[in-house]
Amino acid sequence: MSAKLSDSNINDLEVQASAEALLRGSTAPVKRNWAQYVRWLLLFAGGILMVMPLAYMMSTSFKFPFEVYNLNLVPEEPTLENYTYVLEDGRFLQWFFNSLIVATLTTVSSVFFDALVGYTLCKYRFPGRYVVFIAILSTLMIPTEMLVIPWYLMSQQFGWLDTTWGIMFPGLMTAFGVFLMKQFFETVPDDFIEAARIDGLNELEIWWSVAMPLVKPALAALAIFVFLGNWTAFIWPLIVTTSQDMYTLPVGLTTFSVEQAVEWELVMTGAAISVLPTLIVFLVFQRFIIRGVVMAGLKG
Amino acid sequence: MASLALKNLVKRYGKTEVLHGIDLEVEDGEFVVFVGPSGCGKSTTLRMIAGLEDVSAGEISIGDQVVNNLEPKQRNIAMVFQNYAIYPHMSVRKNIGFGLRTAKLSKAAKAERIVEVATLLGMEDYLDRKPNALSGGQRQRVAIGRALVRDPAVFLFDEPLSNLDAQLRTQMRLEIKKLHQRVGTTIVFVTHDQVEAMTMADRIVIMKDGYIQQVGTPAEAYHNPVNTFVAQFIGAPSMNMLPGVLDDQGLNLWNGVRVAWNLASSGPSHEVILGVRPEDLKPVAQSQAMLQGTISVVEPLGSETLLYVDIDGIEVIASGPGRHAPEPGSQIYLGAATDTLHLFDKESGVALK
Numbered sequence: 017m018s019a020k021l022s023d024s025n026i027n028d029l030e031v032q033a034s035a036e037a038l039l040r041g042s043t044a045p046v047k048r049n050w051a052q053y054v055r056w057l058l059l060f061a062g063g064i065l066m067v068m069p070l071a072y073m074m075s076t077s078f079k080f081p082f083e084v085y086n087l088n089l090v091p092e093e094p095t096l097e098n099y100t101y102v103l104e105d106g107r108f109l110q111w112f113f114n115s116l117i118v119a120t121l122t123t124v125s126s127v128f129f130d131a132l133v134g135y136t137l138c139k140y141r142f143p144g145r146y147v148v149f150i151a152i153l154s155t156l157m158i159p160t161e162m163l164v165i166p167w168y169l170m171s172q173q174f175g176w177l178d179t180t181w182g183i184m185f186p187g188l189m190t191a192f193g194v195f196l197m198k199q200f201f202e203t204v205p206d207d208f209i210e211a212a213r214i215d216g217l218n219e220l221e222i223w224w225s226v227a228m229p230l231v232k233p234a235l236a237a238l239a240i241f242v243f244l245g246n247w248t249a250f251i252w253p254l255i256v257t258t259s260q261d262m263y264t265l266p267v268g269l270t271t272f273s274v275e276q277a278v279e280w281e282l283v284m285t286g287a288a289i290s291v292l293p294t295l296i297v298f299l300v301f302q303r304f305i306i307r308g309v310v311m312a313g314l315k316g
Numbered sequence: 317m318a319s320l321a322l323k324n325l326v327k328r329y330g331k332t333e334v335l336h337g338i339d340l341e342v343e344d345g346e347f348v349v350f351v352g353p354s355g356c357g358k359s360t361t362l363r364m365i366a367g368l369e370d371v372s373a374g375e376i377s378i379g380d381q382v383v384n385n386l387e388p389k390q391r392n393i394a395m396v397f398q399n400y401a402i403y404p405h406m407s408v409r410k411n412i413g414f415g416l417r418t419a420k421l422s423k424a425a426k427a428e429r430i431v432e433v434a435t436l437l438g439m440e441d442y443l444d445r446k447p448n449a450l451s452g453g454q455r456q457r458v459a460i461g462r463a464l465v466r467d468p469a470v471f472l473f474d475e476p477l478s479n480l481d482a483q484l485r486t487q488m489r490l491e492i493k494k495l496h497q498r499v500g501t502t503i504v505f506v507t508h509d510q511v512e513a514m515t516m517a518d519r520i521v522i523m524k525d526g527y528i529q530q531v532g533t534p535a536e537a538y539h540n541p542v543n544t545f546v547a548q549f550i551g552a553p554s555m556n557m558l559p560g561v562l563d564d565q566g567l568n569l570w571n572g573v574r575v576a577w578n579l580a581s582s583g584p585s586h587e588v589i590l591g592v593r594p595e596d597l598k599p600v601a602q603s604q605a606m607l608q609g610t611i612s613v614v615e616p617l618g619s620e621t622l623l624y625v626d627i628d629g630i631e632v633i634a635s636g637p638g639r640h641a642p643e644p645g646s647q648i649y650l651g652a653a654t655d656t657l658h659l660f661d662k663e664s665g666v667a668l669k
Contacts, residue, residue, distance in 0.1 A: 207401035210368050215462070216389035216418040229405040 111268035134197025200234035236301035318379035325374035351513035352523035394463030571628035591658035605649035
């Protein structure tokens with residue numbers, strides 16, 4: 017027992033000592049030249065540039081209207097009134113909900129189908145494979161602004177205007193996702209697939225229970241991209257929706273700024289709340305990305 | 317367990333034919349090793365047996381059934397891959413049990429079978445580990461376990477040991493051989509390592525450029541190679557190949573040395589190659605010498621010493637004693653017993669003896 021205690025004491029002492037050494041700064045000679053300082057400076061400037069709009073968004077959401085045009089970061093009289101107003105306004109919750117439905121469903125659908133098509137294009141040899149792949153890739157060259165017109169005409173013909181389905185359908189599958197997944201499936205060795213084939217799985221089972229778990233990081237990355245893309249989508253939801261009930265959050269937020277004057281404190285409050293889901297999605301999926309692909313089943 | 321038969325098996329990729337009619341019968345419970353250099357078609361043959369490659373022509377039968385058009389899973393075979401192909405996201409238990417997914421067994425029976433196989437391979441303590449927490453040899457054992465668990469008719473091994481280090485390879489070689497003795501399943505094993513082939517096989521199939529060169533027991537392949545390719549491929553270091561001419565007097569080597577030979581050319585003299593294995597070529601007294609040369613390099617191996625001897629422009633390898641080996645630069649007289657010599661036709665490479 018006493019031996020154990022003294023062991024832990026020694027450990028504590030060692031930890032303390034190393035912490036103190038860290039605080040003092042390392043005594044080891046570290047070469048710090050001017051290029052490194054310049055690099056830090058640039059990174060710092062970049063960091064500020066990225067964080068400032070977010071900081072102002074947060075700060076403005078806690079301000080009273082009279083203080084909005086005052087550029088101080090800390091509100092003189094902080095208030096939660098904006099949040100109460102926005103959250104009690106039924107429309108905001110409706111838009112939030114609409115956005116959540118659209119972004120979630122498109123993410124699930126897109127990840128599923130992109131992975132399915134990417135896998136097929138990667139692992140099967142069939143006539144026309146290359147043509148199909150090029151055709152899918154070439155759609156990446158057409159900007160959304162141009163696609164909006166045919167999408168609109170299509171929605172009109174099918175009666176999808178001002179419906180959730182109408183907002184979602186262009187995003188149910190993405191060419192970028194197909195490309196990304198195809199490239200990632202290239203890293204899955206054929207041996208895995210052949211082994212599963214010999215073990216008696218059918219092709220769909222092989223895809224789902226062997227190939228998919230091996231590309232989890234790519235699936236996570238794709239999920240984040242698609243979710244963010246659809247959560248912040250503006251032009252298409254603006255065009256396809258007409259009634260306020262069908263608005264998504266980005267479209268809805270603009271109504272705070274068109275009625276009389278721009279109510280920046282409300283816009284910023286809405287924006288601050290709308291950042292939450294994207295943060296959650298990122299936090300959930302980032303561990304898959306950071307962990308990276310572990311190909312431990314193969315001799316590396 | 318089942319026998320396996322390949323009849324006139326042909327594989328074409330587009331217009332390129334890579335297998336030119338392979339005929340082979342593997343008996344029930346036999347351990348057959350396909351060996352040959354890269355690109356000889358051994359892995360392609362194995363993959364065709366597994367059903368991973370289409371058959372361009374010919375027939376594959378497992379047991380009494382022609383399996384040409386059967387899916388891999390319907391052939392009742394199991395395969396172990398070179399890089400193991402065990403799934404990194406599954407535990408050892410799940411990996412081994414993967415082969416049982418489609419089996420008609422109760423959950424308890426499956427679990428029991430997994431433990432049974434793991435115990436057989438000495439992996440019962442690692443069942444809940446993930447592959448990245450296993451060593452190379454253990455991963456290979458898991459891959460073998462996954463194949464073993466289904467009790468297949470034929471086991472296929474595609475160079476399973478080539479990713480392991482030398483010591484582990486020797487150990488796994490022994491383990492696979494023991495396993496075969498215990499379970500008695502028919503095994504087809506592919507390797508490019510002739511030592512693996514020699515040590516494990518009941519019969520060796522030596523392949524080159526899509527043709528079978530020789531089928532036989534390791535001893536047959538070693539002592540009676542049918543051509544120069546087999547003679548040089550089997551055995552390490554390789555058989556010495558000495559050019560010469562066979563005439564009505566007997567054998568006349570490239571440097572003018574005459575070798576007593578019971579076979580003489582009946583027709584006009586023709587060019588031949590005399591093959592002699594390094595271990596059969598030994599230092600002898602001058603009176604008994606067949607060849608004379610200068611030692612260029614000495615490689616002591618402990619039990620014996622390899623002598624690289626320059627004989628009139630050709631380097632041959634001879635085997636000297638482990639102790640008191642001669643020095644490099646010294647003259648040496650070499651001789652070999654007549655019954656250890658091999659004679660091949662130079663043009664076709666076919667054995668004449």
